[in-house]
Amino acid sequence: MTTMTYAQAIREGLDEAMTADNEVFLIGEDIGEAGGVFGVTKGLWGKYEDRVFDTPISEEALVGAAAGAALLGGRPVAEIMFSDFSTLAMDMLVNQAAKTSYMTGGRLSCPITVRMVTGTAGATAAQHSQSLEAWFTHTPGLKCVAPSTPADAKALIKTAIEDPDPVLFFEHKMLYNLKGEVPGELDDLPLGKGKVVRSGSDVTIVSYLKTLHEAVKAAENLESDGISAEVFDPRSLVPFDREGLGASLERTGRLVIAHEAPTTNGFGAEIAAIASESFWGLLKGPLVRVCGRDTPVPYAPELEGFVLPDAQRITESVHQMMKQEVATKA
């Protein structure tokens, strides 16, 4: 066990993947000598100079270059410095990489990993703060991973790179400095396996990335109020661990979904749809989404704080849910 930050854990995962397989290379803007704007790739350029490519500010060309190399057996890991800039690479991500396997009847594949630097970093405002995962969960052919702890981040970046398909790897900026224990010998962690981060019996809170930690705080708050909240981290969104969600709902019968992306049509909508299609019988009452409000991310800290979900809003929502249920029963 070593204690390390989420950023370090991703770096170690990249490093180990590069050691294990010469086909793995990194490509992105200022990820080389500079080590990336958030320092995630620091040191890797020194170690693998010819496998770390700094590109011009050309998101479409850099993702396209990764995708083209992957068609010939490369295993590139592209960094989108702020996932907001993936708007410029959507064609390569969605019309090319995502559809390669399908359009070719399985005769070609495009195993790229794209590191999507996600979420607000505090006053980063509307064009440097977005959480765009739901666009990609809605794009058949892409897998989407969203680790919330250093250990998961390290294990899952390796899984993503080894995966034969294009994988979008969502990293939250506010987690980069989060410390956690990472086992020296990490077990392989397949995609599609969620984790019960905290057990409980009254309500399941499904969350991921930074908001997951807010959910855990909320669960702690709730405990002192006598409410037992289970926190479920799906870890990957596509594939999604339906069984894990079902098992948790079996224990709790109540569902709260929390993420930073705007509410409308966020991945929370999909979780809600899954629950209300497949686990209807387990639910004791209406589910609740505690997600980003339907606004762009504002600059002022007070406004940003109002827009993003936090432990307090999650806690209150659970209280309200329980109260309404009592009211309905009465």
Next chain:
Amino acid sequence: MTTMTYAQAIREGLDEAMTADNEVFLIGEDIGEAGGVFGVTKGLWGKYEDRVFDTPISEEALVGAAAGAALLGGRPVAEIMFSDFSTLAMDMLVNQAAKTSYMTGGRLSCPITVRMVTGTAGATAAQHSQSLEAWFTHTPGLKCVAPSTPADAKALIKTAIEDPDPVLFFEHKMLYNLKGEVPGELDDLPLGKGKVVRSGSDVTIVSYLKTLHEAVKAAENLESDGISAEVFDPRSLVPFDREGLGASLERTGRLVIAHEAPTTNGFGAEIAAIASESFWGLLKGPLVRVCGRDTPVPYAPELEGFVLPDAQRITESVHQMMKQEVATKA
């Protein structure tokens, strides 16, 4: 009342908007003398030559040019020849137009209308068939309209153009030749007003665009089986007519959602989430999505037919829903 096709209706709407307001102009690829690949803008270039702009194949620049003109009071209507190509204009749509009002504290606005030519046209395959509306319903600052009939198309294109915000107008290729009655003097149709297309008491089927017509067929099938299905067309997705949905569920207590876009995180997920958050008490059992399967759109007609939802699949799903309910009750 005149009978006209959906394409004609859009053209008339554009024509009337151009007559009413000199600020309205059209911009897109081959929309001018050629009248558009699907003929929607035919004749408008002849009538308003200096207000119909054929552009190079440069989706980012063309949407950007529209957005830039809108910042100074223009009311451009941009055509994305196949909505699949909006991947190339995502930055202008999402980071620029959508966020203008918000980022500027309401001091600037970007009233563009973007015509998104959507859905399969039959064997058009993975890169010319997509239904991408859910990306944009998930983008705060954009409004999304999806008319299913000639009358609605004509009324709503005018509403969209008059709207002070960026509006994405989803037109389904397979509807272009659909004929319908259009009143000579059309009433204004605001965004956010859904329509009960067919009344019923057992189940509400929510659908839009081409799939709406499959839903109506399904309702007819179901009627002969003794099931009374109500068909609800939201007409605009953002804003969404929650009241209309609620009122319908009040009558039926059951919900089926059908659209052509892939199931996972499609707009159907949002409808499911709204229903299970806000109308839980009205629902008698689990809701069901009958949507595009989670694949890119395949080329072969047999495969395409399997992937897209149709009247038969909707009918079967309703039957199954009713049967399961009986089984659960027993």
Next chain:
Amino acid sequence: MTQPKEKLDKGKLLELYRKMVLIRRFEEKASELRQAGFIPGFLHPYIGQEAVAVGTCAALEASDVITSTHRGHGHMLARGADPKRMYAELYARQDGYNRAKGGSLHMIDTELGFLGANGIVGGGIPLATGAALQLRRKGSKGVAVSFFGDGATNQGSFHESLNLASLWKLPVIFVCENNLYGEFTPQDKHQPIRDIARRADSYAMPGEIADGNNVLDMLRVTTEAAGRARSGGGPTLVEAKTYRHRGHYEGDMGRYRSAEEVEEWMAKDPILNLETELLQDSRIAQQELDHVRDDIEEQLDAAAGFAEASPHPHPEEALEDVFAGSNRAAPS
């Protein structure tokens, strides 16, 4: 200016001829088959531009790779693809190159390094650039060729890719087929320049103009470019001046072009061009050309027969191949 035909042996000359006629006839027949209802999707015929694909591919080696466009049949056939499996794909049958999932716009042949037609104008350009990066990373002497049209040179992907390729001196040949139109829009309404090769200078890259209706000139220019790429000299932008004889797609009558313009270019038909030249060559007789043409007719009849006999896909196959490897089905 053109490669003196004496330098090429007779077999190679006849092979160039064969490929060009094969493409021409493949496309003409495809058009008929579509009209007869056998082909459900879009077709963008390559007729008139055969010399570009054939000349370029004649300059290539087995280790080279290609990205193509919506107008890709010619590139694919020039590279040696099998008309049987191409027609089967157009017919949407199981034996098609893409197992009926792709159709004309997405056809591939991985064994030939043919990385795909592309439905997105400009979409193949970044992919070829990345493929070239991978070829270089692997120490291969291979080059990547990206075909695209005049219209595509107004896409951002063209600009970003040429900059990157030249910066990194990647082994790519960017072959622009300037057929004077992007869909229905003539070049002078889509860009303020006539010679697209001029754009190479923005990337400190050589920009060459070739006669796209002369297969030997295409061969000469692309051989030079390939040599430069293989020896570390980086990419080249080749502009092939050419013309499509037909409409943009099957169904388009091409009315936006003047009769004179069409006629002028018809007179420069690349196949007639080559035929005339070959017949002036004492080594080659009309009879041999007739023989080539007869063979092709047979081959294409057989290909259409093969396609028609190939089974339709089973509907449930639609759920396969969303993901590669073992987990082929779409998760639900």
Next chain:
Amino acid sequence: MTQPKEKLDKGKLLELYRKMVLIRRFEEKASELRQAGFIPGFLHPYIGQEAVAVGTCAALEASDVITSTHRGHGHMLARGADPKRMYAELYARQDGYNRAKGGSLHMIDTELGFLGANGIVGGGIPLATGAALQLRRKGSKGVAVSFFGDGATNQGSFHESLNLASLWKLPVIFVCENNLYGEFTPQDKHQPIRDIARRADSYAMPGEIADGNNVLDMLRVTTEAAGRARSGGGPTLVEAKTYRHRGHYEGDMGRYRSAEEVEEWMAKDPILNLETELLQDSRIAQQELDHVRDDIEEQLDAAAGFAEASPHPHPEEALEDVFAGSNRAAPS
């Protein structure tokens, strides 16, 4: 080469000086205020590049409009924006230009035709092109100016926009501030050319190089470009050779640049440049310059004071302005 300063009247010369010093000191002070915790977001200081913004904006009229970048404070101040409302925005207060919703990266002043800083590299270029289209449609004599960096010239948006603008002969001036770096990447690692003006030729557009550290040269070149644009001659690409004195953003120490390089450029400081020139002018005395500086200090102190006194936004305001007009709240 440069506009002879004798041609400009003294008031105009002093005004150029005042604007440049204002920008310099605004940025220096912003940096201090950020370090002191008053400014929460990113800052990309314009220090060193003042002559570009000031020279360009001096060539403009009230009817002209501007799109800017992440490094936008200089453009905005050069256009005449109010430092009070700028600091208030940086402080994230209600009186800020964007009501605390935008911050440095998105600041606007619609009354000045300042259409916004932009967080997306290359994002302002298509918008300026569209603004120019609208100016022309309205019969205005206005021109649109788009500022952007060397790094931005590798974006697809640059290419597509310049093509469109030249094709339609739109009244735009594309001002590229070549400060030799895109973030931490030197120009020779991001593009294979040195003179970006060279890219204009791809669009049959004039490409001019200006001394970006000489405000009079900037004024000369952009005045010419504006004249051309206003008279229907279409767009110009102006490359201003310049340098940023500081790191890419507040916090970046700029260690990727050699001490010699920094020193060399420091010696070419645009403000010192102008000061020296002005003092050689018999009409202008040191004292007048000192006076300008003193005024600016006062103005900026007042501006910071104004910002600090401005109320914080109310959290619920976060729900306003998603949509324009009456329906300002986010629908839920």
